[in-house]
Amino acid sequence: MQVFWQLRWFFRQEWRRYSGAIFILCLVSAFELLPPRAIGWIVDGVVSGDMSSSTMFMWLGGIVLLWTLVYVLRIIWRVWLFGAAAKLGTVLRNRLYRHFSSHSPIFFERYKTGDLMARSTNDVNAVVMTAGEGVLTAADSLIMGLAVILVMTTQLSWELTILALLPMPVMAFIVFGFGRQLHTRFSESQAAFSDLTDKTQESLNGVRMIRAFGLEQRQQQEFDAVVDAVGQKNLAVEQVDAKFDPVIQLTIGMSFFLSIAGGGYMVSQGRLTLGDLTAFTLYQGLMIWPMLALAWVFNILERGSAALKRLQHIFDQQPSIVSGENTLEMTGQTLHVDIERFHWGKQKQPAMQHVLFDLSAGQMLGVAGPIGSGKSTLLALLLRQQELQHGQITYGDVSIKAADLHQWRSRFAVVSQTPFLFSRSIAENIALGRPEATHEQIRHAARLACIDDDILQFPEGYYTLVGEKGITLSGGQKQRIAIARALLLEAEILVLDDALSAVDGKTEHTILQNLQATKTKQTVIVIAHRLTALEQADQILVLQHGQVVEQGKHQNLIKDDAWYAEMHRYQQLERAIKEA
Template structure:
């Protein structure tokens, strides 16, 4: 398939825009070819003393009319071609963004944010330039060359025209060679830009860590290295571009010299009139312009092609997680059954081993265990952020792989560990899953999450901007807003993944008490490393190294004297020491 295969749909829709744009571009090119002939006629008439004031006025009006047509035509081709190029930029950027939305979480573990940002900015801009200015200049170069060359032959004959275009074959061969080099080097430029962008993005996100560890100088040095590489790759490209443009100019100048020499002699010999020579030189100037533009055209088109290659690499990627042919919508009630579930990641790490769970609607199951015991992996499989083996996880008796992703995820209220908040106000963060923000629902959800009192203390209340990733809020406030965001969905399944770790035990108890009424009617899964969070669950599952090692309620597990009892004892001691 062609390098621009993902643009086929766009060109089907906007082909007539390009057609009319090129049509008016051709009209302008044809009309402007009349000017040299008029100048030639004026020159001959003046030389022969045959031009009076009336004739001069007529020629002036004709040139003015040509200028008006050219101005009108140029306005139209800019609207059609340049406007379409901007639409192409929008189309490609939204297509790329929509494609990234479909990709699985694992894809973003492999790809750098800075690299993706470079694709969405520089690469798309390069493609726009190729299908805007590139098409305009390429059309000009081809049409003006043919028209000017043809009129030159008609004006003074093929011999003098042939002399004028001697440099063109040299230019064509040189341009082809330079084009391949430009294509390769521009890819390196874009890769260097991606690295530099990633360095900036990562440093700004980790600004507090950088300052806390006094690594400002080291980070400046790292950025300088990335920036220098970007400069070096650009200079490497400019060296080629810097040689191509002077070469074009030298060959164009050579044409002028040849015409002055041979054309001047023809005028002296009387083979052609001085008017013909003026017209011929005007056509030659028009021919020199596309000759000089060839270098720019090749540069822009090759940059566009190189950038489209890079974009294709992303658009060709297929998501790991998608709706299968048998996927269907299910009226999710919240009954979850896990049978002999084992799971390992691509690197061979075995995260889960022989997990068996049966969670009935309205029941609360807590999962507790050390870091790395597989708790979050289990949740990711329930959300299908990773694909579980077929026949291992069922929701209401239906294999989770046969439930449509949108249907499944809309039925689950999920509070993740990282509590990501968007750079908007508190109200919109809570109402993130709603089509339209409902003030009453937002406030009720905030009360259930025990964050309402904190919010109304802010000067802007629910309109308070939280900053990038919720930077203006404390960890506990971010967690409770995340809980409110999950509650407002009114999901059939509620999953809290270590989402109370940043609040004190008293606040934790108050939040859980507030959530009791909601959790009584929903299937709830609470993941934590704190016993105080899970002790009131209907069933507590203790995991270690990817396996369920203990299960039961709080009292039963304490009596068993195993891992849970040991963890409970340690945390009780910590609380006593903390209150002493």
């Protein structure tokens, strides 16, 4: 029952539905107590010959009408109850999504995508079932069971009632033990399902690579092993689940045996009439459901408890980056970056240190350096996806730590190294940040990104579906659509994180020229390995081992005999060889 206590916040929120459903349930239980007693009177009347046929049919007609009313009321209270439980599913999934969205990338390094998907589906469904089927079963069985026992004790025979209930304590003790086993095994099966979901998601995302390397057979074997593990965990759950029904059926059979044997003896002694014994047996038939429900309640509650525990574990993970409270009302402010030292996790060696620069509004900043030099780390710190331990990044006079996190990130339009496209039309992908944008605005952004001509060559043009992650497009097309999406957003700061690597030199030059022509108010940060993308930058940072080793404009840097000049000469030679 602990899971009910943990969900008390939702029961308080939906108290009207739950209270109304339980009230109707009480009425239903009271109505269902009348037919057995009425049938007992009919039996006694027929045996004694005191009841006429018309009277008997009148009683039977009344019983049928009563059962019809019970049927309608059961529909009403189930709709109310299950409607509330369905709302719980919506609340939990929305809460999970908001929680996921509030976390930094570190959180998603600890939890795999498949695991989070499993918790958002299977675990939520188990909790919803607890709030719906669990409450229904517990309330129905408890109210009906107590009501029937009360009538059997006060109206018929308390001795026979005690005799019929003798097997119940033994059954309750055994079922409780099975419930503890079920909790443990269901938790393990849910964890195994998380592994299966993650393996499936990983395999589908990497299907091209798997086929390219001819790993289908090996991948199938690994997938079979995961599926077998899930099957074994589910079988372990079913093995415990299968123990409930035999215990319940045996208890019911023993209870009926004791009541019939004891009741027959009492009838023979004149302590009960045949009608009373008939009524008692019918009431005992009503007790079958509460006894069956006892096992079902334990089953549902233990599953729900295990699932809620897994969900609560996620909810307990607090975001490592907390939003500030200062609103950013001003625009066009200077971005001041002073990174004294930054460490990844518990690493002793700093990933970035002694990085100092200012970026005025409307300027273009270029960032270059070898692989692993700290370019992506710098971007993560600017977007506050990672927390700077030593140093300060300010926008105007406001530290980004003190600024409202959503407002700060909304000032950026980022095109990452691996652009993500949704399984929607090209137009919808470009208009992701501005869904209200007109078709002409979408086309204008596409022209600036040099993708408009490519789009028009598709059979359905801008309404062409791109497939999951843009699988139907080339790498260059995906990058340019992502650039168009960022340009349409018209954010204050545009970030191109190696976003031109998949396009040719001519297209790259045209896109950069378009940015130069429209950058009157937009600040641009370009991170690139191909140095031609940085030629128009107002200042360039060259990073190595997380430090700024060169800083200046393109023309000045190529005159120095350092990394930038050497890389520029190499790329110029490579370009000349390709054009020869």
